[in-house]
Amino acid sequence: FLLQPESTMRTSAWCLLLFGALLCGLVAVLLPTGGLGSAGLTRRLLPAYLRVHRLVAEFSRQLFGRSNKEGFAEKNAQNSCLYFLFDDTQLQRNRHLSILGTVFDVSESAFYKPGGEYEQFTGRDASRNFATSDTGAESGSFSDNLDGLSGAQLADLFEWQRFYFSKYKCVGYSRGRFYHPSLLETDYLRGMKAAADAHLARKSQLAENFPPCDATTIDGKTVVYCNGALNLDPNNVMPNTRYPRIFYNKFDATSGCACVLRDMRSDGRVAVYEACSPDALQCTVLRPPPPLQVGQCGNQIGSRFWDLALREHASVSRRGDFDDSLGTFFRQQPGEGQALKARAVLVDMEEGVVGELLKGRLRGVFDHSALITDVSGSGNNWAVGHCEYGLRHREALSESIRRCAEQCDCLQCFFLLHSMGGGTGSGLGTAILQLLRDQYPEVYRFVTAVYPSEDDDVITSPYNSVLAMRCLTDYADCVMPIDNACLAGIAQRVQDSGRTAAGSSAAAAGAAAVKGRQAIRRDEQHSGQPAAEPHGFRPLSPAR
Numbered sequence: 414f415l416l417q418p419e420s421t422m423r424t425s426a427w428c429l430l431l432f433g434a435l436l437c438g439l440v441a442v443l444l445p446t447g448g449l450g451s452a453g454l455t456r457r458l459l460p461a462y463l464r465v466h467r468l469v470a471e472f473s474r475q476l477f478g479r480s481n482k483e484g485f486a487e488k489n490a491q492n493s494c495l496y497f498l499f500d501d502t503q504l505q506r507n508r509h510l511s512i513l514g515t516v517f518d519v520s521e522s523a524f525y526k527p528g529g530e531y532e533q534f535t536g537r538d539a540s541r542n543f544a545t546s547d548t549g550a551e552s553g554s555f556s557d558n559l560d561g562l563s564g565a566q567l568a569d570l571f572e573w574q575r576f577y578f579s580k581y582k583c584v585g586y587s588r589g590r591f592y593h594p595s596l597l598e599t600d601y602l603r604g605m606k607a608a609a610d611a612h613l614a615r616k617s618q619l620a621e622n623f624p625p626c627d628a629t630t631i632d633g634k635t636v637v638y639c640n641g642a643l644n645l646d647p648n649n650v651m652p653n654t655r656y657p658r659i660f661y662n663k664f665d666a667t668s669g670c671a672c673v674l675r676d677m678r679s680d681g682r683v684a685v686y687e688a689c690s691p692d693a694l695q696c697t698v699l700r701p702p703p704p705l706q707v708g709q710c711g712n713q714i715g716s717r718f719w720d721l722a723l724r725e726h727a728s729v730s731r732r733g734d735f736d737d738s739l740g741t742f743f744r745q746q747p748g749e750g751q752a753l754k755a756r757a758v759l760v761d762m763e764e765g766v767v768g769e770l771l772k773g774r775l776r777g778v779f780d781h782s783a784l785i786t787d788v789s790g791s792g793n794n795w796a797v798g799h800c801e802y803g804l805r806h807r808e809a810l811s812e813s814i815r816r817c818a819e820q821c822d823c824l825q826c827f828f829l830l831h832s833m834g835g836g837t838g839s840g841l842g843t844a845i846l847q848l849l850r851d852q853y854p855e856v857y858r859f860v861t862a863v864y865p866s867e868d869d870d871v872i873t874s875p876y877n878s879v880l881a882m883r884c885l886t887d888y889a890d891c892v893m894p895i896d897n898a899c900l901a902g903i904a905q906r907v908q909d910s911g912r913t914a915a916g917s918s919a920a921a922a923g924a925a926a927v928k929g930r931q932a933i934r935r936d937e938q939h940s941g942q943p944a945a946e947p948h949g950f951r952p953l954s955p956a957r
């Protein structure tokens with residue numbers, strides 16, 4: 414060891430030698446007096462060993478002019494990890510959390526105590542769950558297998574690890590996939606690190622060429638701009654002046670506003686905003702009309718959409734800024750706090766589902782003036798929804814739709830989401846389509862209709878579907894039918910593949926998307942604000 418060329422090995426060898434001498438001295442002095450019980454021996458001696466190692470590492474660095482490059486020594490010098498090697502039983506017994514093979518003592522945090530919200534992460538290495546934002550609450554699966562994960566997911570995972578370093582004491586390493594028994598990193602861990610680094614390098618290159626635009630709301634409209642100020646003179650430009658463009662980022666599969674230099678304006682990845690001059694330094698974003706969610710099914714699927722949209726945005730815009738992509742689906746309420754409001758019309762003829770939405774986590778997001786409800790529902794009867802409620806609520810529906818339509822800049826289509834099996838979705842949904850046809854004949858009507866499965870529990874669903882289909886034929890311009898049986902099958906398959914945890918990255922991403930957890934917000938990581946929970950979601954607030 415003493416002759417090893419690697420400074421890490423040499424340092425450790427020297428360290429062990431010195432520590433051994435120290436230990437002998439201690440034992441010689443303390444054992445006869447009964448000063449050290451054997452149970453606490455290792456625990457008491459470890460900090461001393463760590464201190465000796467640091468001293469020797471520093472001495473070695475000064476002497477040989479080299480820093481420790483490899484594996485654990487560098488990490489320890491930076492993060493003060495203890496040199497403990499944990500096996501699975503020890504991890505479980507101590508209720509420690511392992512991420513990428515690094516073990517943290519989370520026992521002091523209420524979140525990880527028995528009954529705590531994140532108890533499930535203790536006693537194991539659930540690195541894959543961190544990377545895929547799967548808390549395991551639904552899937553019940555935990556794994557440290559990172560095969561098939563994307564660079565972005567791996568980069569996220571290493572960020573999680575930094576988070577734990579910043580908040581909890583690192584007490585050692587878990588043996589297995591990420592660390593050899595010698596405490597050196599495995600090739601597997603190095604490969605994952607390299608993939609994450611490559612991702613970050615590409616991402617920072619992209620961020621340099623396509624920095625995000627600033628955005629603000631002027632007269633209720635979203636305006637995107639570059640160069641840090643509004644109302645700049647487009648005739649007085651400098652070589653570093655940037656122009657707002659829609660940027661299609663294939664790398665992250667996202668799109669949004671990016672500021673590009675003059676000679677990058679013809680890049681294939683960018684496009685001019687509709688109704689905005691190519692030389693403009695700011696553009697008003699044209700907002701599409703809001704979706705109309707009708708009935709229980711429409712509102713339940715819709716609510717997951719809003720949830721997912723917010724989480725996706727949170728994962729892309731780490732500061733949670735209000736930008737043009739958020740402006741597509743949300744608007745900022747004028748006044749104090751500038752609350753975010755979903756641009757949706759919620760319709761249901763019973764109060765239950767909408768009431769739940771208004772009590773849930775997204776309660777602040779829905780605009781109460783865009784809710785239309787009744788008390789008793791349509792009783793799974795197309796005719797009640799279509800004829801009775803269609804007539805009774807025609808005025809309110811018309812008014813609500815008009816208000817939403819006025820807030821959008823390019824009224825090209827309406828988008829309706831409902832089931833074909835229930836009374837409200839099929840009956841009132843198609844009555845709304847008829848109303849749109851009458852009042853906005855020039856505007857396209859797109860419908861996503863959920864068709865009942867073979868084992869549907871609504872006995873009248875075949876009748877409702879047939880009656881509604883006739884209306885769709887007459888009033889809709891485009892229908893995207895969704896087979897509920899297929900939907901359930903996909904969800905099941907994705908969940909199963911998530912359970913084995915070694916599924917493909919696509920499956921994992923799909924699982925997270927179905928669960929609506931694609932983008933877990935790292936509250937404490939990014940905000941500097943106190944947050945309620947490390948794995949939870951920041952309370953929604955606008956323009957942060």
Ligand SMILES: Nc1nc2c(ncn2[C@@H]2O[C@H](COP(=O)(O)OP(=O)(O)OP(=O)(O)O)[C@@H](O)[C@H]2O)c(=O)[nH]1
Nearest residue numbers: 708709710713790791792793832834835836837838
């Ligand atoms: N995929 C999916 N299908 C749903 C959901 N909720 C209900 N459905 C389906 O929708 C059909 C029943 O329609 P609902 O939307 O519950 O009924 P409704 O439109 O509220 O009508 P009424 O209850 O009669 O007033 C059945 O085929 C259900 O399987 C859901 O959350 N997801």
Ligand SMILES: [Mg+2]
Nearest residue numbers: 708709763790
């Ligand atoms: Mg209902």
